[in-house]
Amino acid sequence: MPHRAGHFHYHILRIRLSELRRLYWAHTVKELANSMVTIFVPIYLYRLHYSLAAIMGYFLWSSVFWGITQKPAIRWANRIGFNRTMGLGLLIQGMEILMLATIKQAHWPLWLIGLVYGISISLYWTQFRACFARSLLHHRPGPAVGISSALLMLAYGIAPAIGGAVASWLGITVLYGLTMLCFVAAALPLFTGPEFMEREPFEMRELHWRTIWRDLAANQGGEVDAMIATTVWPLFIFLLVPTYVGVGVLSSVAVIASIVIALYVSRRQARKMSGYLKHGVSVVSLTNAIRLAMQSASQIAGVNFFNGLGEALVITPFYSRYYHNAEREPLLPYVYAMLIACAVSDTVLFGFLLLLSLVVSVKVVLAVGLILAIPGSYAMRLMRAPQAS
Numbered sequence: 001m002p003h004r005a006g007h008f009h010y011h012i013l014r015i016r017l018s019e020l021r022r023l024y025w026a027h028t029v030k031e032l033a034n035s036m037v038t039i040f041v042p043i044y045l046y047r048l049h050y051s052l053a054a055i056m057g058y059f060l061w062s063s064v065f066w067g068i069t070q071k072p073a074i075r076w077a078n079r080i081g082f083n084r085t086m087g088l089g090l091l092i093q094g095m096e097i098l099m100l101a102t103i104k105q106a107h108w109p110l111w112l113i114g115l116v117y118g119i120s121i122s123l124y125w126t127q128f129r130a131c132f133a134r135s136l137l138h139h140r141p142g143p144a145v146g147i148s149s150a151l152l153m154l155a156y157g158i159a160p161a162i163g164g165a166v167a168s169w170l171g172i173t174v175l176y177g178l179t180m181l182c183f184v185a186a187a188l189p190l191f192t193g194p195e196f197m198e199r200e201p202f203e204m205r206e207l208h209w210r211t212i213w214r215d216l217a218a219n220q221g222g223e224v225d226a227m228i229a230t231t232v233w234p235l236f237i238f239l240l241v242p243t244y245v246g247v248g249v250l251s252s253v254a255v256i257a258s259i260v261i262a263l264y265v266s267r268r269q270a271r272k273m274s275g276y277l278k279h280g281v282s283v284v285s286l287t288n289a290i291r292l293a294m295q296s297a298s299q300i301a302g303v304n305f306f307n308g309l310g311e312a313l314v315i316t317p318f319y320s321r322y323y324h325n326a327e328r329e330p331l332l333p334y335v336y337a338m339l340i341a342c343a344v345s346d347t348v349l350f351g352f353l354l355l356l357s358l359v360v361s362v363k364v365v366l367a368v369g370l371i372l373a374i375p376g377s378y379a380m381r382l383m384r385a386p387q388a389s
Helices: 002-047 052-080 082-101 110-135 141-169 172-191 209-240 244-250 255-266 270-293 297-327 331-357 362-382
Strands: none
Touching: 002 052, 002 082, 002 110, 002 141, 002 172, 002 209, 052 082, 052 110, 052 209, 052 331, 052 362, 082 110, 082 172, 110 297, 110 331, 141 172, 209 270, 209 297, 209 331, 209 362, 270 297, 270 362, 297 331, 331 362
């Protein structure tokens, strides 16, 4: 009997590690593809003479459709499987990239591209967070989150430089083609092998709203910070350094140090992680404020370097807390609520910037966006720490 129990435990552990490997691969390659192209989308549309209001409208539509389609996406995942739903989301995001690549020829309306992008987010993100959380069940999340963070820092670091170089020297269409291939490569393992997660209950009334409100606020703040970093800040850089390669290289300066910091922080105990989160948030908030004064490429490189170090300090303790708290709540309702909070914050953010762009200049809108990132990043400190048992 002990032999059978040990064999069963080994079998479960092997499945869990296999699932983590699939998730590491899919998510890292997906974020590599995403980071190669995301920061260039607003620049690409701006160079095609879309107004800033139209660009903000594209991101607004994406956020609205994300929020609307998230609950049906969860129902769909419970029907066909979580991994397959994630894979489908990646393929649909590749379709969105194809639509952007052919927008001059096909004249796709931006709201339609936003619809496709919003659906892809719904199909991917809730399922990824749920599967990653489930694979860490009853295990200390720090090391696994640290490995994931280091891989993501690598993707975030090298991808903008690669994307900028490809877009500048081979053309933005080639970059879009390369990105689509990456999305396909990320999706393929998700369609093979058994589903790790079984059908999960999804009853929102079981969620403890009074307990998780700090998590929701922290996630909203982090989302605002991330959206400003990938939409407003690249346009701000582009007005100073008007080339794709310049924007890409300046977005990649902190990669090696960020990877080392993410791995180091992942080895610390939860008590020490609290200090890293606090100091990292302070660094990110400070560099977000300093961005407003940037006037040259060297200044931008410096602020991006320190911002990247701050993000590396934040990401592991923040998501370790995220997954720890998810384990203590009904899983799908918790993840759904956290991502709906993100969709709401994006909708409010881009709706506000759209309205503002109708009455003031581009530079003023970008400056206001950078200001909004300061309280957004600071709010990440609200994520609840694990309670001592």
